[in-house]
Amino acid sequence: MRTRALIAATAATAAVALALIFLYAPLDADQGLSQKIFYLHVPMAIVTLFGFVAAGLMGLRHLQTRDRSWDLRSYVTIHVSLVFAVAVLGTGSLWARVSWGHWWVWNEPMLVSFLIVFLLYCCYQPLRFSIEDPDRQARYASVFAITAGAFVPLNFLAVRLAQAYTHPRVLSATGGHMPGSMRLTFVVALVAVALLFLTLRRVELESKRAAIELRRRWRLAEAAR
Amino acid sequence: MSAVPYVVGAYAGVACLFVLWGSIMMRHARRRRRELDRLEQR
Numbered sequence: 001m002r003t004r005a006l007i008a009a010t011a012a013t014a015a016v017a018l019a020l021i022f023l024y025a026p027l028d029a030d031q032g033l034s035q036k037i038f039y040l041h042v043p044m045a046i047v048t049l050f051g052f053v054a055a056g057l058m059g060l061r062h063l064q065t066r067d068r069s070w071d072l073r074s075y076v077t078i079h080v081s082l083v084f085a086v087a088v089l090g091t092g093s094l095w096a097r098v099s100w101g102h103w104w105v106w107n108e109p110m111l112v113s114f115l116i117v118f119l120l121y122c123c124y125q126p127l128r129f130s131i132e133d134p135d136r137q138a139r140y141a142s143v144f145a146i147t148a149g150a151f152v153p154l155n156f157l158a159v160r161l162a163q164a165y166t167h168p169r170v171l172s173a174t175g176g177h178m179p180g181s182m183r184l185t186f187v188v189a190l191v192a193v194a195l196l197f198l199t200l201r202r203v204e205l206e207s208k209r210a211a212i213e214l215r216r217r218w219r220l221a222e223a224a225r
Numbered sequence: 226m227s228a229v230p231y232v233v234g235a236y237a238g239v240a241c242l243f244v245l246w247g248s249i250m251m252r253h254a255r256r257r258r259r260e261l262d263r264l265e266q267r
Binding site (some may be wrong): 206 | 258
């Protein structure tokens with residue numbers, strides 16, 4: 001799909017999702033209006049974690065094939081996932097404040113585990129750019145992406161298995177306890193957020209590829225002089 | 226406590242973040258493509 005078509009699909013899905021969130025989905029009996037943050041916060045968290053795992057798989061592909069384009073894909077995916085993670089932490093904090101009366105709750109395993117994953121990935125860029133040799137840089141970054149990517153589902157599973165959590169469990173194998181209208185809204189919001197992720201990733205990837213090509217041509221021009 | 230400012234803040238904040246991020250990335254991509262086109266024309 002071309003970038004313009006992807007942007008248009010993202011805008012259209014986001015518009016439908018917003019209409020469903022504010023005009024169709026009923027107000028939650030317990031939380032009221034503040035539950036609307038759920039349709040933004042949870043899809044972004046899911047997409048972020050999938051992004052981190054996908055970046056690990058791209059890193060693995062790089063190590064298998066030694067094709068640098070997989071490393072670039074892994075790097076851009078982690079970059080976009082980190083921006084999404086900032087939004088997840090921000091919206092989560094707002095939701096916690098309005099629901100629980102606190103900006104942050106340290107004994108809530110889901111919040112703390114997400115923060116740990118975020119801080120772990122904050123180390124990716126300093127690690128990557130502390131290595132000058134491009135091949136070594138790509139190799140080390142791939143190893144980091146694979147290791148951290150494997151940590152993400154383990155971390156999520158550990159939180160799910162933890163007994164004492166206060167986080168509402170809205171997603172399960174049986175579809176959780178959401179009524180149909182809320183579930184439909186959630187799924188559309190999830191698709192919109194996933195498309196937004198793919199669009200931003202595509203735009204950044206195009207920009208990075210153009211930058212690499214520019215550098216290559218400048219080097220060729222320098223060598224020719 | 227009214228939830229309106231928090232809900233509006235969450236949606237507006239996320240919209241601003243992604244519009245800003247997306248427009249910066251698109252501007253970078255466009256500038257680099259233009260430079261590549263210029264190099265090709267030489």
